[in-house]
Amino acid sequence: QVHLVESGGGLVQAGGSLSLSCVVSGFTFSYYTMGWFRQAPGKEREFVAAVSRSGSRTYYPDSVKGRFTVSRDNAKNTVFLQMNNLKSEESAVYYCAAAFKIDANEVLTSIGGYTYWGQGTQVTVSS
Secondary structure, three states: OOEEEEEOOEEEEOOOOEEEEEEEEOOOHHHEEEEEEEEOOOOOOEEEEEEOOOOOOEEOOOOOOOOEEEEEEOOOOEEEEEEOOOOHHHOEEEEEEEEEOOOOOOOOOOHHHOOEEOOOEEEEEEO
């Protein structure tokens, strides 16, 4: 059975930092590119970060580039998202997602390309 479990969310002041983790089970983690997305109330889910199977390639939208860092530990079946200098408008539920990829260096930004999703962790940034 596939599980993706996010943790690390919480309440932080604007300008602060949070570190999210996502532990997966039920599939071979190293065969999957991983992504982070977020969804605020009344808004569409949006892409935040992606990391390739090997961990050698990452991708971010301009909105978080330079502030967020995605990484993974294939030995621990875990993907991480370090978020610095958070803004109040970034309050949302943050989700990790997994997509099977043959190419170990491929990243994926589209929501529809991901197969497995976690339940999400709430991040609240107070202004």
